[in-house]
Amino acid sequence: MSDQNNFEIDTMNMDGAPETLNIADKCPSCGRPNPEFKKRCAYCCALTPPRERISVRSMNLSTIILFIAALVYFAISVSLSPNYIAIGDLNETMNFSHVRVLAKVRYISEFKDKYQKRSTIQLELEDASKGSGDDYEGRIKLKAEGEVARELKEKGLLPARGDIIDASATLFAGKGYRTLSLGTAELLKVVDKSNENKTIDADIKSLLEKPDNFKNKKIKIKEAIVVSKRGKLIVEVADTAVETIPGSKPASVIVFGVDSTRYKEGQKLSINGLFVFYERGGYWEIKVNEEETDAIIILN
DSSP states (O other): OOOGGGTOOOOBOTTSOBOOTTOOSBOTTTOOBOTTOOSBOTTTOOBOSGGGOOOHHHHHHHHHHHHHHHHHHHHHHHHSOOOOOOGGGOOGGGTTOEEEEEEEEEEEEEEEOTTSOSEEEEEEEEETTTOOOSTTTSEEEEEEETHHHHHHHHTTOOOOTTOEEEEEEEEEEETTEEEEEOSOGGGEEEEEOOSTTSOEEEOHHHHHHSGGGTTTEEEEEEEEEEEEEETTTEEEEEESSOOOOTTSOOOEEEEESSOGGGOOTTOEEEEEEEEEEETTTTEEEEEOOTTSTTSEEEOO
8 A cells, every 4th residue: 555645546456556546647737747646746736536636727717717806896896986974964873883974174183181191183074065064963073092193193194174084983972972983093084185274364353354254264363462261271362453442342252272271361472273163152263272382372
């Protein structure tokens, strides 16, 4: 009986001669001679009995078929439109669902937890196709926390104000609140860069007289004076050069996103921020991010 390690067949006929078991004298895979009727080809190690082998030709044909099928699948997937969900349609019945939105970035902020260790980047989004509605229906916040926030910055994936983004995230929604949570940095892509990042010089009088000219744009007020503080995140400012009637109050605007404890009434500031309309409060405001070095500069 022959040695299996040398790929010899294991059976003998009645006369003591090897049984060929329909084994060909040539390998059906590589075509080289097989004079000893070995069960495996000595050259390519293919099984030589027809019922036990897969030919190289068959394998090549299967590979070609699978490759063509993959190309067809890819072409179909590319041709199909992404299944975006409108921000206004996101609600508590979809809580914990993974959703995909096409949205415009209205505002970007970054903050840390109370232990000053875990960073969070927060994007305020509005529906890119339908435009903004009120604060709840037409807008939503997207959060990237910890490692995801770090990757967005280090890999250069963080969008700018006004950019159109494609984001796949988990929805957390309940009665009166909705938030999207980004699982990985790669699930956020900028699909259209904005030209809104140019800063426009303005004064408070111009902002309030023609607000639509500055709406949702980044503006810079070279000099304004603090007239009051409202809570922890708000100061109210007015133009310094405008004369007012004695006893009357000068035209003023809210600056949101500041640490009001750092400022005092009568102080002069230079302000860089986003001019927006706060619909719930019914007034215009300048949103700033104090993480930006030029957001608020104290002039006196």
